[in-house]
Amino acid sequence: MVTKVVMPKYGWTMTEGKVLKWLKKEGELVKKGEPLFEMESEKTVTQVEAEASGILRKILVQEGTVVPVGETIAILTEPGEELPSSDTLKQMVEEKPQIVEEEKIKISPAARKLAEEHGIDITKIKGTGPDGRIVKEDILRVIESEKEVVKVSSLPAKIIPLEGMRKIIAERMALSARTTARVLLTIDVDMSEVSKLRQSLLEDVEKKWGVRLTYTDILVKAVAKALEEHPIVNSILVEDKIHVMESINIGVAVALKDGLIVPVVREANKKSLIEIALQLKELIEKARQGKLSTEEATGGTFTISNLGMYGVGVQMQIINPPEVAILGVGAITDKPVVINGQISIRPMMTLSLVFDHRALDGAPAAEFLVTLKRILENPYILLI
Template sequence: MPVEVIMPKLGMAMKEGTVSQWNKTEGEAVKKGDPIASISSEKIEMEIESPADGNVLKINVPEGKGVPPGTVICYIGNPDEEVAATAAQVQEEKGEEEIKAAHPAPLPKKPGKARVKISPVARKMAEAAGIKPEDIKGTGPGGRITKEDVEQAIASKKESRKQDSLIQAPAGKEPKHTPVSGMRKVIAERMHASLQSAAQLTITMKADVTELLALKTQVKETIAKRYDSKLTITDFIARAAILALENHPEMNSAFMDNTIVTYPEIHLGIATAVEKGLIVPVIRNAESKSLIDLAKEIKEKTAAARSGKLPADEMQGSTFTISSLGASGVEFFTPILNPPEAGILGVGVVSDEAVFIGDKIEKRSRLPLSLTFDHRVLDGAPAAAFLQTVKQYLEEPVTMLL
């Protein structure tokens, strides 16, 4: 009996999964444990392995199509086994027949008096090329469209398509066209929807983290011996953002259904780059965690995210997000809100700068901060006050330990 391969449920909130890519084709032999397809949900992508030895008898879900969890996406079995139609397929076919019966195809319209003069051979060529005779200029007697006219129209159409595809390609080479699917498609849709649905504004500021880096070095050995861990600048930034959110709860909000929803707990999202895109592990109830506990959880969840082992429900429900491009050498940038959150903090690269301290010039380490916020939830002044508080904690790092 054929074995069903179903779309798994990647987290409690998952409503639909998409087959990003099939690694096997119908009829191809597989062994138990072989990766047969890649699937993706809103925030995660993973491989589906064959549950048994055999052949791929039938693929039910094509690449790029989303289906609910529990849907049979293919069958594995012996080559001589037959696959019965699933109840969903039967219902779908029945539904299509009912639609056709209820809406019969309209009768063809009678041709009007005005007719295009075209030879039968030319008409057949135009139809095969998908060109309307009305769009072709005839050069024959009385404006009649000839075979040569159609050939010229086809050549013009091909040249037009070629020119459209050549976007300043070097040395006459055509650009590569990659269909957007899986996680990349989800990210594209979410980022576009974010910009379309929120009044986003970005403000910037620099924090002097000279003392912070000194403190980090000072406690390095103690943290390693006592907690078998280490603190990164990201850990301190996360702690500073959490404390600032407690002081400015309006930033820990969302705009939904013409209502500003302010959350009592802080669920901090840490944007993490993975091989095929970007995902956001969530540190729940971050306000209740010490700096050490926060650092450990950030490391564990980002590592699990990069290895593809983080459960989908641990990438949902954040109330504020931090995104860093410091490792890429970026200073200021414009982070895009993670809907429906009201704020996201962008972190750049630390650089040494000459700064006036009183009348003297000193070398100081400065950290660029970019805050994007939803102007529907709060205005520039309270957003600036929040960013100023983050800056203050980073410049007085001992206060984060008290």
Template sequence: MAVEVVMPKLGMAMKEGSVSLWHKKEGDPVTKGEIIANIGSEKIETDLEAPADGVLLKIAVPEGEGVPPGTVIGYIGQPGEQVGGVAAGAAEGPTADGSPSGGAVPDAAPAGGTVSSEAPAHGRDIKISPVARKMAEAAGLDIAKLTGTGPQGRITKEDVEHAIANPPSAPAAPASAEEAAASSDGASAAPSAATAVPSGFTEHTEQIPVTGIRKVIAARMHDSLQQSAQLTLTLRADVTDLLALQRQMSETAQRQHEVKLTVTDFISRAVVLSLKRHKQMNSAYIDDRIHVFDHVHLGIAVALDKGLVVPVIRHADRYSVLDLSRQIKALAQQARNGQLGSDALQGSTFTITNLGAYGIDYFTPILNTPEAGILGVGSVAEMPVYKGDSLQRRSLLPLSLTFDHRVLDGAPAAEFLRAVKDALEDPYRLVL
């Protein structure tokens, strides 16, 4: 009996998920535990493993189509096995490119008439798979001008790929002044593939639909820049003593508490203490009001293969450096395993993002709105620094603070950033 492949529930609040990518085609052999697809929701994207050995008999949900958790998105079984009483090769429903798998089930005709053999005037009535439609829109193709090779003339992903790889020649000049005027005032049709793909590109350009977590990130980052007045301040903190303290404590913490202390743990503690002293930075701009928080819910950005998430340490002001370290590592691991619920990704009052591991110095982090601030951490660099009259080798840490100028001005933001610097340069304050 065929085994159902279902859309998993990625968090308690998940209402819809989609297949970002099928790694297998219908008829391909699969092994239990093998990754067969990438599954994404608005918050998380993860791999989907095959629940059984066999072949992928049928793909019931194409790439990019949203369905509720628990929906059957495919079937795995033995070659020729029936799915729901129908042979796999003739089963109803769309394949990975959105066309009927067996070609025997025609698309439903529009209300009030039959399907015309000619392309309809409106794009929404054209028979085209969801993935093919998204690819055509991204490439600027007029789908009314595409020729479908799927059943009943349906436009498939392969048809769009062919159109992108073989753009039509540029249209001839208008035959009259009236036509030229119509063209110049925007009366012409949608841009063709020739205008969408830069001239000189003869090889096929991959088109990647923006779905799942990538789509959410794109929307949030754009909205953040559109809906706030962002300014970034930078400085360096001398963390020479902090690194020495971290090395001293690391072995003891590992042995007695099974916690590996990192510089990020100390930075988090310094930020929390500074936010308690400079509460205007621990705020949010919501509905023309500045909400100043007594608690600190600290967001820590975590980079994933498919994007970025910001799990939240609630009431971080109640934690010691050791406790913060445990929380940071636990949440980061859950994020990488796709185990975070939506509640763990909401409600932060301030965020830290660290690109030091990539050798980055200063950068401009984008606010995690409606928060008023986000701290970017760069890579520690060894530099010569004068201490009095002597030149010493010191470890300097780049810090980049982006803040919402609607909430506070440059001076109080600079005071907060200076407070973080002072705390890092007097590291024993962070453990007492």
């Protein structure tokens, strides 16, 4: 029996993957569940296991090649079974996964003709005419912008290719910016009690568990608790359907040398503060070593991005699709605030919630922020 090895789909938004390394050679025996090749996608590198046993008869895609999801990349056969004829093999390889036809692009005849003359991809143009129709002026703007690119490209510069992780990030962020209706809400939080709580636990936790408790650990726990009270914020939007997720899986953005990655703390609401601290430490270490599994870097339902260490305040974050919200965490700075009619200096932090208005309205988003503020200003509930 001949078995096709295809590029798998890991995650809601994955459309292609790169074959980084074959872990078996042609002619070798492969057992079901055994690692077959390494793949890069969705900002992760993972080992893909064989879905069937057999002999790896033919590798069709070489290392370093990017292929669409569902494309055949290798052929397995039973031991002793010969490789199919070249015609049969070609037919098997050319079988493509069924693709849903895209909505017809609205474009005026003059605009279409001009685009064809200049070799412009109209699928990447947002029309400004009635009902989003692409008009001639839209094409002319693209032509002028390309002229500017030519002028700029002639200047001396260090060229950094948009490839690998950087390319994946660029594509996902551009997709998010194009397809989401982003709205920003901010709220200031008095972090006095969180600072006291962290300081009181710091030494004992580090001595007993070998982990240094961070503000991010506390934020993950607090956000998980707030999401329990506001489940609509813990949603994903897929194919015009809002999925209110039962599991609260919180992604934490981690900066890398050549980009960023978002490891996920699964079922964060069911974990203690210490369990979150231990798991997050492990995930961050694996992320920086490039050893995160697909499960550890996908499946998030809400994302936290903490840029407070850089002194940043309000942040207009890009939502991590298909999630519907992301929380930007600002720096903790001493500020004068009025408490009971008196001016007091308190450690204040700005939280920036960016949400997709297609799935979430302003009121429930604001209510979530208010709940999160209440928890952080009375954080001892997180120890229960």
